[in-house]
């Protein structure tokens with residue numbers, strides 16, 4: 001029989017699922033948000049993790065252990081006295097195997113127990129017994145907004161964070177009780193992405209990264225315009241990878257239909273001039289600028305206020321084009337105190353390295369990332385070639401997010417933070 005794990009081992013690192021070889025203890029305490037934990041197990045398993053579910057007695061009132069067992073493909077732990085453990089130490093065994101413990105939902109009561117270091121049932125016991133330096137604890141709170149806002153809960157949260165726990169969310173919105181406010185547990189895909197980000201090395205911690213992404217749209221009249229095939233996927237992946245690496249990220253996006261990566265501040269623009277106007281005042285507030293946008297080189301000198309109509313002559317209308325400002329080149333020439341470390345992209349159709357090197361010099365940037373536009377626009381994977389003063393270095397074909405994470409590593413290796 002073919003062993004799927006063995007097949008995985010043959011794949012390059014960049015194409016392995018994000019949680020490959022991660023073993024997660026997923027703890028459920030009592031709360032209506034337990035229904036989301038079923039989906040969360042599926043998301044974690046799809047992302048390559050193995051998941052061991054541990055439930056408090058209260059959690060079993062909201063969702064059955066059988067459901068969680070079927071989804072995780074492992075029988076659920078409910079009690080410290082579980083007879084399966086030959087040494088009768090489920091709390092030690094479970095917390096020693098885990099790469100992380102994620103408690104989702106984490107009820108107000110459960111957080112209070114953690115804050116006090118209480119250990120009167122298996123889940124709080126194994127949280128207390130975990131080796132803090134090897135087994136991180138992440139909490140996804142879920143509760144009514146009044147419970148969340150209560151000073152006792154807020155006090156307990158400060159305490160569990162001081163003790164080393166990471167708190168994910170909560171979100172604001174509709175609550176099961178009919179009220180609206182803070183305290184909703186994050187959605188399953190959000191928690192999955194939080195966990196994936198948690199495991200990424202924090203190579204850009206404390207640094208600000210400004211990213212442009214997508215195409216621009218240059219209006220000809222109110223219904224038509226000049227644009228290009230850029231989907232924005234590479235730029236959004238760079239923004240996500242930088243945020244995962246601990247950076248404070250601002251993403252200036254042209255017209256694309258992509259969800260905003262978590263913890264990324266997004267500014268939507270349409271034209272090259274709007275992108276320029278958004279980027280320039282932000283440049284000095286960031287340490288690194290990554291220009292992935294496929295900015296239109298030209299725009300109509302004057303966009304018509306009404307739709308251009310056929311005049312019956314059979315001759316198409318003519319209109320003058322003027323050049324757009326070069327955002328990257330302008331940022332790269334700011335005075336040193338205001339200038340972030342700049343990375344340009346070169347989307348070419350041929351002679352990739354030659355054109356990328358020419359742009360490295362023309363735009364006066366330390367790094368250009370070349371890719372073949374027609375081969376990558378709209379796709380989920382890409383091939384990149386990094387061109388700098390030292391030479392060329394290819395990042396072979398891989399999903400755009402994997403390439404973005406490699407690019408973040410390359411940037412972190414080259415960029416020296418400014419002295420504070």
Ligand code: CTP
Nearest residue numbers: 291292293295324325326327328344345346347
């Ligand atoms: N760029 C920019 N502003 C522009 C044009 C390009 O910031 N007005 C940036 C892009 O985001 C990219 C790099 O410059 O990081 C190279 O863009 P590209 O379109 O490949 O090159 P151009 O400078 O437009 O040159 P050409 O069209 O001749 O290839």
